[in-house]
Amino acid sequence: xxxxxxxxxxxxxxxxxxxxxxxxxxxxxxxxxxxxxxxxxxxxxxxxxxxxxxxxxxxxxxxxxxxxxxxxxxxxxxxxxxxxxxxxxxxxxxxxxxxxxxxxxxxxxxxxxxxxxxxxxxxxxxxxxxxxxxxxxxxxxxxxxxxxxxxxxxxxxxxxxxxxxxxxxxxxxxxxxxxxxxxxxxxxxxxxx
Numbered sequence: 001x002x003x004x005x006x007x008x009x010x011x012x013x014x015x016x017x018x019x020x021x022x023x024x025x026x027x028x029x030x031x032x033x034x035x036x037x038x039x040x041x042x043x044x045x046x047x048x049x050x051x052x053x054x055x056x057x058x059x060x061x062x063x064x065x066x067x068x069x070x071x072x073x074x075x076x077x078x079x080x081x082x083x084x085x086x087x088x089x090x091x092x093x094x095x096x097x098x099x100x101x102x103x104x105x106x107x108x109x110x111x112x113x114x115x116x117x118x119x120x121x122x123x124x125x126x127x128x129x130x131x132x133x134x135x136x137x138x139x140x141x142x143x144x145x146x147x148x149x150x151x152x153x154x155x156x157x158x159x160x161x162x163x164x165x166x167x168x169x170x171x172x173x174x175x176x177x178x179x180x181x182x183x184x185x186x187x188x189x190x191x192x193x
């Protein structure tokens with residue numbers, strides 16, 4: 001297993017740690033949970049950089065990287081609902097887009113087409129991560145819940161704009177004559193679509 005793959009696996013294993021830290025009520029628990037989340041999301045950038053620099057890509061990393069990102073963000077957003085910081089409708093809107101686009105990408109794979117990560121998809125991932133970090137700090141009492149609400153709203157809008165972008169290009173990619181597989185993400189993973 002390559003070092004980038006190990007970082008991706010570490011990000012996946014951070015999910016229960018973040019959830020437990022948010023759920024376990026002890027002094028400054030939200031700060032700790034947010035710190036673990038931020039460190040875990042930073043490994044996404046690091047593993048992509050290392051994989052490209054060392055040319056260490058793998059099918060395992062390409063598959064697990066976007067899943068680890070999505071699960072980490074979604075699980076943490078769910079905990080922020082419990083903390084009273086993230087409105088459930090916003091989290092549901094993000095979750096719905098993620099399922100719809102994941103379904104679209106699976107349908108494309110069945111036709112032999114792999115829909116590559118798009119720039120808007122990468123931007124959406126970082127907008128969601130920023131919203132979670134700001135929400136975690138709001139849950140800790142460091143920042144206003146109103147700030148967390150607005151940052152999350154921006155993430156929701158970018159999430160849906162990104163989803164519409166995928167839906168816009170999908171028909172062209174799924175045409176019968178377009179069956180050449182495309183990479184899921186840049187070599188070494190990178191950001192989730």
